[in-house]
Amino acid sequence: MKVTVDFDLCESNAICMAAAPEVFEVRDDDFLYVLNENPGAELHDKVREAAERCPKQAITLED
Amino acid sequence: MSDRRIVVAGASLAGAQAAQTLRRQGFEGVIELIGDEAHAPYNRPPLSKKYLAGEADYDSLRLRSMADPAELNVDLQLGRRVSGLDVGNQTLQVTSLADAATVEVSYDGLIIATGARARRLPGVDLDGVFELRTVDDADRLRAEFEAGPARVVVIGAGFIGAEVAATAREAGLAVTLVEAEEAPLQRVLDRDAGMAIVDLHRGHGVDVRLGVGVQRLVGEQRISGVELADGTVIDADVVVVGIGVIPNTEWADDSGLAIDNGVVCDATCLAAPNAVAVGDVARWDHPRYGLIRSEQWDNAVEQGSFGAKRLLAAWTGDPVEPFAPIPSFWSDQYDRKIQLSGVPSDNVEIVQGSLAEQRFVQLYIDGQGRPTGALTWNRPRQSMQARMLLDNDAELDEMREALGG
Structure with a gap:
């Protein structure tokens, strides 16, 4: 799985971080950082949840 | 389970999320997703913000979960409304908005996601008065804003009202925001935080009136002003009414469901055998807070997903936990x-x-x-x-x- 974020859409709501903190982190500068662009299978459910819950739909997943 | 039929009543965020989750969980039967709007399920939060401001287009509202209903193998039925329910016989009445024809649909599983509608001011039938709930509402309001009204009056300083006021102000319009309470949002925030929102708006040049209700709307065919309870009349070319929502439950009044400010459910969102309720219409027994109903975006996604799994668990015998999320919401203003x-x-x-x-x-x-x-x-x-x-x-x-x- 490959994780990409459209940073033109991202508004740092940090909901993805709540769903998958292993992969997404919003830091004190209010920007989102993707900690792992190729998360392992054990994280796929969490990352899918993060993508679904993004209010901006800024997260794209490719299998 | 491949011969079973699940009907999702309500083609909005929670309903779409539920349909997608059913497929992801491996459900291979029929999914009917029924919605009374003409639009495939879409995302509402931008309607009071970037979409209203003209900075986001219709395509950007589209829900990813519903990008391709055919690929999801979901029978998406738009322009149709559920109009009756019999939970004992597991049948629904579905009425076409085009010709008012009603058909009976039986289900093995039902996901109730009929949402809520904007509360209207009673007895008002003037042009230039708007609620904001649907994309059609937003299109009409956006056209009014683009015409450059001399003053917009927003009634109700809840989140929708406050967001619309901010969007109108950022478009350079003169805005008055009227709130009947002494401070806004007192059901969801403390007083100081409510007043901080007032300060934010005043700092951007919004005329905020607190602690005064609306007596009546003034105008012949079109709105011309808003008369407040203290007798003041504010000139208005456009009025936006943001005084909350009403859950859409009338269709289920005689269904056997418990209806009380929403569809009342147990802690697992079960409303009747083989029927769950999700999203704005669901009032469930939250383990932390008791019976609550949430109107938040995040809840619609989470509960839509949960409800789908809950329904399937009734058939597979998988264990079911209560639905117990910590609520969360956001509001963008300026x-x-x-x-x-x-x-x-x-x-x-x-x-x-x-x-x-x-x-x-x-x-x-x-x-x-x-x-x-x-x-x-x-x-x-x-x-x-x-x-x-x-x-x-x-x-x-x-x-x-x-x-x-």
């Missing part, structure tokens, strides 16, 4: 991102920043000294951290340490 995780209470403690800076983290604390929620302004990371901490029943000191500094 350049501020206002987020609440958890619920408010009477005691507040600011652990980072200040109201004056309009950037802060504030904890809500109950009478026993336990944290119940966190309000943040332009602190998204801390808002989500707070949500996780609350979910883990963190103590006050732990939250102070994690969110302060």
